[in-house]
Amino acid sequence: MADQPGLAQLHFGREDAERDVTEGLLLRGGFLPNAAYRGALSGRKMLIIGRKGSGKSAICMQLMSDGEGGHRGGKVLVTPDEAAGEEIRRFELQGLPGDSAKALIWRYVFAVHAARHLVDHAKGAHDGGHKTDSVKALGRFLKQNGEAAGGGGRLVERLAQGARGLQTSLSLEAFGVKASVDLAQSPSEGARAARQLEIVEQGVARAFEDLGCDGVVHPPLLLMVDQLEQVWSVEPDSNSMVIGLLLAAKHAASLYGRSVRFLLFLRADIYDSLSFGEGDKFHGDELRIAWTEQALKDLAWARARASVGEELTEERLWKELFPETVGGEEITGHLFGRCLPRPRDAIQFLNLCQEKAWLEHERDRITEADVAQAGRQFSEWKLNDLTSEYLVAHPFLRNLFPLFQNTGYVVTRAALTRRFEAAAETLHHDFPAYANALTLPGIIDVLHGVGFLGVRRGNDVVYAGDDGLPVQPHETEFQVHPCFRVALGATTAFDLRRYEPQFADARISSGNYSPGASGSSSLNRDDRLLMQLARSCHSILAQVGRAVGLTRDVRDEITLQINRVLAEVNRIPPGAAASVGLDVDDHLLTTAHYFTNLAAQLRAGGLEESTGVGDVARRVEEEVRRLRRSAGGSYGSSGDSSGY
Template sequence: MVQGVDSVRQLFFGRDDAENDLTDGLLSSAVFRPNYAYREVLSGRKSLIIGRKGSGKSAICRRLAAPDGHPGACVLITPDDAAGDEIRRFELQGVTADTAKSLIWRYVLAVHAARHLALHVRAAHGRRSSRAVGALRAFLRANGESDDARLYDRLRRGARGLQSANLSLKAFGIEAALGVNGASEGARASRQLEVLEDGVADAFASLGCAKTHPPLLYLVDQLEQVWTVDADSHALVTGLLLAAKHITGRYGRAVRTALFIRADIYDTLNFSDVDKFHSDEIRITWSHDGLRDVALARARASLGAELTAEQLWGRVFPPSVRGEPTAEYLFGRALPRPRDAIQFLNACRSVADERGGPVITEEDVLAATERFSRWKLQDLAKEYLVNHPFLRALFAMFENSGYFVTREVIETRFEVRRQALHENFPAYTDSLTPEGVIHVLYEAGFLGVWRGGDVVYAGGIQAPPGPGEDEFHVHPCFRPALNSLGTERMTVQQGALLRSDVDGACERLRRLLDRAPLPAPTHTETLGEVLSIETEALRRKTQGRPPTSAQLRNVATHFQTLADTLRQSGHVSHPVTRRLLDEARSLTRTAGGAIGSGQGSNSEG
């Protein structure tokens, strides 16, 4: 225990969401960890922040919006259901849905800029007003936009004005409602917006805002609150991207945007200009070091003490759990994002506090592991409920079984459930295939793929599993909830048995080739094939990778092919030919299958 502090009773790692964290003071500048994504947004180099739920998007957003965050003025926009419905319903004859939604977003952003200029001209520039700012004030009054309205009300007024071409533009020298003879609704709306945006641009230019102070920053967050799997939701988000790109070009360096979008939403977007946003994108990723930094900063804040990392991970928490350093144990069993880390840490603290202990023990961490795993399995299904409502039904494929699975095992388990899944989720039959299931489970972080001597989970620039990648691991986060804890030892034992079969078969064949050699060229070729198989088995052994049943059958098929080749060369009754067939049958039985023995056959039964 940290001297003088009742550590567990006072220890607290924060709330699950950035809004409440801000209320509790844990997003203050002293506690908030300014990661790379935050620094890139603050500098203006990136404007499109993409991350999974709980990865810290809203924390960055709220930190930028704080008084000591972004040095300039900020406008925070968080659409609710009513605002989302209004945008989804907005249509204009003569333009695409994406373009229509971009126009209503441009209206909202222009009005926010006009209101900002009307309020800040004296404070920022020492002037009572200017002609251009006066025109904006007149526009706001004439169109009922002078008040601090809800986003829904602003959208409703803008939609009515753009669809009927009756925005009052008198402030900009246009007396009547603006129309273009024979033009579509979309063309008329676009022309009205151009007049308004010209007025905003003139005001920024007349005040020299781009040169005299930091830009106005639009922060748009919580888009998942208005997202559904339909074309209008797609257009809502796409339209926002197009509008943000447009206004930063139109208003120059006087404004910037920062859009915070969940990865599962952004990755579904498909529109012609998507390639124009790559330079604006940044994806939030977290390392164990980053999460340790978050944990330490929050522990210090809650305890009010200059806690060291050694004290946190050696006195408040136990030094190790099941022989593994505690921090590695914890962060290796959570998805790499701050929300999961905070929840796991708080669970450990709660278990210890319920027990009445002054510090967190190894037993407390183990009990919290069970609790946390159940939470996260439920949370994962909810996180992807909109895009993949079938996800919860897939978890049953991995219950009470080993966490190590092969593509073949997944295919077998899926086939048992295919009909029920297709009946229960008829709109998703294209995704509900073995390959589709593997892709979804990998992207969700539920499965990792064996690659390059290690298990790789989704995140950052990792590519999805390819056709030749056949070994997968359930993430340690979900294993306790699935009752997969006891199977690691069993898998190792089974792997040792399978390796022994392959090693033994190759050794017996080598000895036989020494005693009963074939003609020189044939002997050399056959021995080379056997040694190749043995070398691959040894390589997998040194990597700790147990061979799969499919790979065992592949070795058996290889032996069968070698035997067929020898028989076709006239060595039908040679001891090596017979031994190859015997070893092939033995390996196939071990793998749980049968192999044909007819001449020239290398098919699996």
């Protein structure tokens, strides 16, 4: 065991793909091929869609690599920065709508990248190819327009130059066209720009054809666009920028055929916010990244082996380096159930567990306490990250979190209605531009869409991404995602007051008590009252068990509190109540009062009657009446009522 890899070597890589390539594990066995990667590599899909941190850039970096798993042909990656994004957003042409104008500037970017690739490619991969007339024409065009092959220059500078050319005139003499004369009759600025671009694109397509670069002799050019979220906002010009990109890629893919393959990596919330007439034409090109708990577990093991060595087994990872269970829950279920289903979250949580154990506590294995400590910090991170992720689209998101703080994580529509009504005026005052969205149905849709709330459907709780169905008006029960519960203080299912034992049990534990007279088999009154309390607990538990419509977590929470009452009763030996200082009448009435409050909380929780919660509340109330009759009075004791 001593020579096996230890906790010090264990690392799950960097959470951002760009650093993971150079400093981490992405290209050292830490990449897990999935459906999105296979769809991208095969060319079957053009749009890779996923949430922030879902692995879009990891796929992009893997394809850009020269090693195993990378694209074997030419490849170009376009990642606009803020300056380049601003150039595209501001680009407009008289006579064309915004989407169409933005499509032209993107088509120009694609054509220039393809032309630069062809000029370089013809020199190295095709004997004498650089002497082909069409390739020489591309070289002259690039030089005349400041886009020389092999040259540098920031994307924003090339965009600015291309925008000026499209808005005025490009130098097209390389293709035998004098723009000032041959395009003078164009009816508008937009029409002239479109005609100029067609000439350039035809020149690029001709060069591909002349060189025989049809994706058969060698793999096609792969042209990818990533990191658009860095330059996107909710403004119409930003949406036009993305729509223009989609239209341009569709057009260019058709024009260049098998010679060029396009891949666009888009964040799901950006793509889903778009609305344009040709949107239905892209469904066949879409592939959404989805991660299951098993896939995240496989990824974690792959990255663990990449960090410490191939000899690391799954069993050693999850049963020796990590604790086998946490709070009675199997370790991988505990870890990955508390992450949003995406690699970045899993990597952060796993690394945090390792750091708590090895860096902070100098342990050679991770303990339950380390996982719990990491879980608290991770939950706080993720609550803040959720706000940042949707700051542009939903700037009010952070202000909704207090509706869920320090309460149960199972939330009904009725309970949420009461909380929202109390906060609505402040929300509308602070975010007047979003007043139409800040309604009860509106915030439920937003919170479900970002993964904060799941909706109960049958016996399952469904979160965004589990299926495509939004929250329906008839759905009334929701759950805060486990990822955020600790940070919110919402660690129990239902907002039930915890039952606290009413007397110290040290004397019972030590045996320091005086039971009834030796040899007496008769039960005294105290014993009979305690037996009645135990029967009441069993009756309530049986009713809870029959309430199959209740969410399991709510059922478990009610059961937990009733079992706490029952456990206290069972600790008192027959005939020993008086000697341990227990006033049984007062104890019974105090417990009855706790049950009364419990029934009221169940009714006020807003759970549907069909769940069986009403039957449970009625059973509790019946047992309260029975206990009070047995004790011969109603609650009015001056004793401590710490149980409610």
